Amino acid sequence: MKYPDAKLYVYEVFAPRLGGQVGKAVDWGIIGLIIINITAVLLETVDPIANAYAGELYAFEVVSVCVFTVEYFGRIWSITEARDYENPLTGRIRFMINPMMLIDLIAILPFYLASIFAIDTRFLRALRLVRVVRLLKVARYSKSMRSFGAVFRSQKEKLVIAAFADMILLVIASSIMYQLEHGAQPELFSSIPAALWWGAMTLTTVGYGDMYPVTPMGQVAGSLIAVFGIGLFALPASILAAGFIEDSQEEDENEEAKLECPHCGEMIDSSD
Numbered sequence: 001m002k003y004p005d006a007k008l009y010v011y012e013v014f015a016p017r018l019g020g021q022v023g024k025a026v027d028w029g030i031i032g033l034i035i036i037n038i039t040a041v042l043l044e045t046v047d048p049i050a051n052a053y054a055g056e057l058y059a060f061e062v063v064s065v066c067v068f069t070v071e072y073f074g075r076i077w078s079i080t081e082a083r084d085y086e087n088p089l090t091g092r093i094r095f096m097i098n099p100m101m102l103i104d105l106i107a108i109l110p111f112y113l114a115s116i117f118a119i120d121t122r123f124l125r126a127l128r129l130v131r132v133v134r135l136l137k138v139a140r141y142s143k144s145m146r147s148f149g150a151v152f153r154s155q156k157e158k159l160v161i162a163a164f165a166d167m168i169l170l171v172i173a174s175s176i177m178y179q180l181e182h183g184a185q186p187e188l189f190s191s192i193p194a195a196l197w198w199g200a201m202t203l204t205t206v207g208y209g210d211m212y213p214v215t216p217m218g219q220v221a222g223s224l225i226a227v228f229g230i231g232l233f234a235l236p237a238s239i240l241a242a243g244f245i246e247d248s249q250e251e252d253e254n255e256e257a258k259l260e261c262p263h264c265g266e267m268i269d270s271s272d
Contacts, residue, residue, distance in 0.1 A: 011078035014071070030071065034134050037064050041131050065111045068134075072104045100137075107134040151243035162235040166203070169232055173225040174199035180218040203229030 013023045040057055043049045050057070076092055085091030095101060110130045152159070174195040181189040188211050189195050198211040202225060213222045 007078045008081050010074050011081040014075050014078065015082075030067070030137070033064055033067060034137050036060075038132060038135050061111065065108050068104065068108045068137075072101075072108060075101070075104070103133060103136045106130060107137060147244070147247055151240060151247050154247070155239050155243040158239045159236055162232075162239060165235070166233055169228065170196065170199045170203060173203065173229070176221055176225070177213065177218060180215055180221055181213050184215050184218070199225075202226050203233050205230060205233075 012020075013026055015023070037060075040060055043053075044057055076096060079085045079095045080088055080091055082091075085095050096105075171192075175192050177198060178189050178192045178195040181195075189198070195211075201207055201211070202222060205226070213219045
């Protein structure tokens with residue numbers, strides 16, 4: 001196979017909907033490897049398993065990193081087949097800094113850093129836990145995850161406004177509770193920053209019970225704050241739900257607008 005043909009073949013294998021059966025097999029293989037990797041990372045924190053199977057876990061880590069490294073550089077090498085990244089230098093650089101490629105890099109970087117440099121044991125343990133980021137690689141192969149990303153981007157302005165409103169309510173609620181409860185519970189409600197913990201737990205309806213108002217005014221205020229919190233803190237979820245509905249409707253409309261040509265088999269837009 002010639003160099004240009006090999007690069008095009010690799011690009012099609014990694015590109016969604018272009019790789020055919022081989023591409024699907026590669027996708028499912030990598031998804032399976034990611035899931036097993038996350039399982040291995042979790043098991044490494046169980047001391048009896050980590051001590052008994054240290055060699056096997058390390059060997060599996062080496063194999064996994066090799067596969068992920070080949071995937072990472074294979075994507076970089078073949079991406080110049082895409083029209084948006086045709087330039088061999090700038091195209092590859094722009095491709096390397098997109099979010100999914102950064103996740104791919106973070107997924108393999110801890111292994112090489114730990115192998116090359118002498119790293120403190122505590123930092124090494126934290127570095128190994130970074131491998132959990134590999135779970136985010138599944139987003140590349142999941143249509144639902146890609147849809148979630150698209151919805152998040154389309155609704156980001158509304159989400160930012162909702163988050164800002166939530167923060168304002170949190171600060172106001174914590175300030176009110178500090179004023180009402182500081183005299184009765186100076187150790188728990190010692191400051192507004194300390195009261196923020198109560199505010200966050202109350203507004204999110206978690207309520208651990210380690211901090212709660214004991215004065216009559218504090219209890220009344222706490223009840224009202226909890227009611228407001230249920231509605232306002234649920235706002236981001238409703239925004240995302242509306243975004244998913246819009247995205248699903250647009251996808252259905254796009255599918256209905258496409259027809260298959262009876263002569264060449266290509267998809268054509270019925271709106272043309």
